[in-house]
Amino acid sequence: MTQITILGAGFGALTTLRELRRRNVDADVTIIAPKDEIHYLPSSIWIPAHLRRADELRIPLAHFFAKHRATFVRASVTGLGEGGRVVNTDAGDFPNDHLVIATGGRFIRKLPGIENALVPCEGLAVAEEIERRLSKMDGGAIAIGFATNPNEQGSMRGGPMFEYLFIIDQLLRKSGRRARFDITFFSPAPRPGARLGAKAVDGLLAEMASRGIKTHLGNKMVRFEPGKVVTEGGEFNADLILFMPGLTGPAWLEKSGLPLSPGGMVLADAQCRAKDHKNVWVVGDSGSFPGPDWMAKQAHQADLQAAAAAANIDAVLSRREPNAAFKAELICIVDMLDAGILVYRSEKFNFVSPKLRLFHWLKGLFEGYYLRHFR
Known part of the structure; x- marks a missing residue:
């Protein structure tokens, strides 16, 4: 059976898994990450105000992995071999037919x-x-x-x-x-x-x-x-x-053999394919993508890239052209404890709301909506 390996357990990695199964991709999926839990950092801003506790934002993923028929391997990636077909880790080597790099970035x-x-x-x-x-x-x-x-x-x-x-x-x-x-x-x-x-x-x-x-x-x-x-x-x-310093790619990328941008991320196209590497995909902070200069990499944008990567893996396995491109879109609520502003930006539109208490509550509601997939 086809082996798909996903590196990471953050937004991009988990959305890739969810989208693969939503598309009924019948393959063995392995998740490699240091921890089998997701930390919902967008709500960590409320910990100093006692609106959240850390334990509420630390979600175990064993149930999620079982539901989506994924095997979890607790390990840290150390490199790649055979053009990406083998993942080297501190727990051994793991072969794959498709590799999705979603490990996030590294603070400089x-x-x-x-x-x-x-x-x-x-x-x-x-x-x-x-x-x-x-x-x-x-x-x-x-x-x-x-x-x-x-x-x-x-x-x-x-x-x-x-x-x-x-x-x-x-x-x-x-x-x-x-x-x-x-x-x-x-x-x-x-x-x-x-x-x-x-x-x-x-x-x-x-x-x-x-x-x-x-x-x-x-x-x-x-x-x-x-x-x-x-x-x-x-x-x-x-x-x-x-x-908050800037981000670069994970240290192991430097010796991975993958093409890297000047900033240290994997060079990828609009279909989330690593340049010149067959069946190697990248989503989120690990990648350097074409798009407008305002385009983010993390959170919502990583989810959009993950959906595109999953669609393209499905296409390859179905012998179709992998031509799904991710949308460049920024959606952000800047919270101020008792109010917030909403910012939306696409290639055609840029909207900034007035400061309203509504958006503080909407940010909390979105947390519950998003984490329902994993609880």
Whole structure:
């Protein structure tokens, strides 16, 4: 029987499995990942405000894998052999007929002193640490910012940092402590969040100004020090630093033999095929795809790419032309604890909503809708 191997257990990997079975693809499917659980990081922004606990966002996947007839292998990938037909791991080698790379990206931790910053999207434990530190602070300086991969501008996690910024500001207001804090938002980009669209950036910067949040923008990062952020345009104090660096591909890709982009991701086409490698597919942060410069890679976009990859695998197995292309689409709710704004962008349309309490509730409702597949 045909062997399909999927690397990873995040959004893109799980959607690929679900879409394959929805299409009635009759093949042996193996999932290789370090853990058989999904961490729903989009809702980790609410952990510091006690609206979520980490255990609520850590979903075991054994039931999901059994339901979709997938074999789980607990292992870390170390490389590829035979042009992708063999996956090398720390638990042995695994052959395949089709390979889907959906392992996500890797944060670039080269900035000197980055150990002095907390990187929120590294996991639920980081959100818990943010909660612990905030609860102990009665005043001081907080710095929140993000950067990107200079060789792959779309490889970033800007949205969660805007959310942490506004949520922390609102949380401090609710507890009566805001007046005792200086909050600074920083980024090497002069207009951070540009892929959301010009109107969204204007709105986010105006929201910062209305809340008394300082900005330090358009200056290249130099280093972090204990209690300080240093840039080429100056430095400022920070007792708590939240920073999201840019992303690159997993380290094992460097010796995989796959074609890589300047940013370290697998070069792929609009059908999610790795360039010049038959039956090797890539979805999400691991890939470098054609598309508009505002196109994201993670979450919703990874799901769209996973659906295209599954459709094309089905086509190949059915001896049809694999011509399903993913749609470039950005859907984002920037939460502010008791309200939010909705941003939608496609190649033809860019919409930014006013700030409404409705969108805070919709973000929570979507969490329940999305995770129902895995619970």
